[in-house]
Amino acid sequence: MELLNAIPLVGPVLGAVIPFIFVLSVVVFVHEMGHYLVGRWCGIHAEVFSIGFGKEIYGWEDRRGTRWRVAVLPLGGYVKFLGDADAASANSDAEAVAAMRPEDRERSFPGAKLWKRAATVAAGPMANFLLTAVMVATTALIVGMPDERPVIGVVAEDADLPLREGDLVRSVDGQPVDDFSALVKAASAAGAPSHTVVVEREGEVLSFEIPPLIGPEVRRVDPRGAAGEAGMLPGDRMTAVDGDPIHAFEDLRERVFAAEGETLEVTVERADGTHTLMLTPRMTPFPLADGGVEMRPMIGVSGQLVIGSATRPAGIGEAAVAGVEGVGRIIQNTFSYLDKIIGGEADASGLGGPLRIASMSGEAATAGFGAILGMIAMISTSIGLMNLLPIPVLDGGHLVFYAIEAVRGKPLPDRAAEAATGFGLALVLALMAFVTWNDIAWL
Known part of the structure; x- marks a missing residue:
């Protein structure tokens, strides 16, 4: 790729x-x-099993008389059963069914x-x-289940952190943390240029001063978002919003929320110097942890979490439960978003078609095998x-x-x-x- x-x-x-x-x-x-x-x-006898529509580019017929085919337009597919008038099985071929022998009629879809x-x-x-x-x-x-404990699983190679894989974080800025999400939230809080973390490592208790775990560096920019249209680029380091210095990505998030749609002046640093960008937040559908969706002001950028959680092996039973829960979560998210649209709390701009799916598939392919599996799901x-x-x-x-x-x-x-x-x-x-x-x- x-x-x-x-x-x-x-x-x-x-x-x-x-x-x-x-x-x-x-x-x-x-x-x-x-x-x-x-x-x-x-x-019921299947006459045709087709992946794609239009002219056949490859196919064969099996011993049951079903034609298996791959067609030129790969945007769908169909199974045509005996007696169907069309590939959608929307109507039956009444004349053909009436002319069938009784044993064939029993094998037809309408019969x-x-x-x-x-x-x-x-x-x-x-x-x-x-x-x-x-x-x-x-x-x-394959990947394992996330370990909910505040254990460091991975540290980004370019992150200047004293943390190591396997460190168990006990507290951040004097406050105990019980799970990984609490660790990330505490060590990425707005308004603090650094955080004090206490970790347990190989039987020792150590204390370190670290920068925010989600700093002001821009990892990804949506070219169709406010930041992308203003000229922000991946790799930019945001240093100020409306002249006020920022230290963490959460600083930016709070300023975007407080702007209430007003234009922001964002200062960024990149290899060729300092740039000032003018951008206006837009209301955008945002998925919630409980499966809901709400409209939030956003500018179309994401930060980089420089650590990852540890994982633990998953048993077959636990993986099966996770699979069923995954289906339920996607269904819940979908209906929640549709409910927001119907209730006027969200617009329908989040409903995507083939072009958006193609773009997301390309991004998933570059992200790795796990992302492709998630996209298929x-x-x-x-x-x-x-x-x-x-x-x-x-x-x-x-x-x-x-x-x-x-x-x-x-x-x-x-x-x-x-x-x-x-x-x-x-x-x-x-x-x-x-x-x-x-x-x-x-x-």
């Missing part, structure tokens, strides 16, 4: 597109495999019992949730949730149709089903256009 990023113009594009295609293909493959496996278990059709449709989103759980659990098994749950929306042409819409069929004792009339499907397709296309517009504005 580093080689791709080194190629001017082509590199950054490929560095985002290739991970995007990989992440999306994995998520789509698992979703469609859920449909396929449960459909096959129910005795299957209601519970079998419902199970086959629901299996896609359920497979996405299972994939997320597996990705989170795998990460826990997030996208997988998002696609599973979206497909469960009660919109015709999506899996959730099919399930609503089946619920109506169960109550009526017969399917919806063809005309009503076709009208609902047309409305659902228009709604999905409008949603796609909206998130794509969000992406363009975000670029």
